[in-house]
Amino acid sequence: MNNPLSQPASYKYLDIVASFFVGILIVSNIASSAKIADTGMTIFGIPLVFDGGTILFPLVYVLGDVLTEVYGFKTARRVIWTGFAAMALTTLVFFVLGKLPAEAYWEETAGTDAYNAILGGMSYGGIVLASLSAYLAGEFTNAAILSKLKVMMKGRKLWVRTIGSSLVGQLLDTMIFVFIATLTGVFEWAIFWSLVLTNYILKCGIEALVTPFTYWASRFLKRKEGIDVYDNV
Secondary structure: OOOOOOOHHHOOOHHHHHHHHHHHHHHHHHHHHHOEEEEEEEEOOEEEEEEHHHHOOHHHHHHHHHHHHHHOHHHHHHHHHHHHHHHHHHHHHHHHHHHOOOOHHHHHHOOHHHHHHOHHHHHOHHHHHHHHHHHHHHHHHHHHHHHHHHHHOOOOOHHHHHHHHHHHHHHHHHHHHHHHHHHOOOOOHHHHHHHHHHHHHHHHHHHHHOHHHHHHHHHHHHHHHOOOOOOOO
8 A cells, every 4th residue: 555654745736725725714713703604593492502613623534535646644633744734833823813913003993902803703712612623533543443444444435434534523513613612602502502502513415415526636636646545453
């Protein structure tokens, strides 16, 4: 089988996929702190509301699946840690920015209170702990399960492997994120189950809908890179 670390310089598209992975991860986390949306629908009386990052965040899992499927768990793990470092740096920037004195005209037209209510959420201890913990637990679980299933299923039925691993990874991600964020006062307990249910349904639903892209991207990269890694360790 191919070794994902044998010829890293020969990978033509790894840096592109990894860049999109990290970029989408950061933008989705900013969106999560920026707005909570209401679909206006309910399931068993539970309102379906979700944080803004839910729209984009499933693509992180899609790209994580592609990375694991094509380049293997070891390479995916390196990209996951890179995303973690980028999120931590982003958090630090928003924290420092929030502490800097505001210019008079900006304070009058926008204001520190507005910043703290929206973008400042990225630097709050609760949202930071929730985001980083959920991300690591969900992404590593997703990648590990997908990697093991690929060996067990001998590379067949990619859709079963990606959706199956994501159902577990997204559940962990959603539960940990909403629980820690609610426990630390970022969200209200009154909308806990609404956020968990809606986020999980949307995340898994979006990823299932883009399964054709996952197939196409995996096949394209395997052909162009000349690799198809099985993690037999």
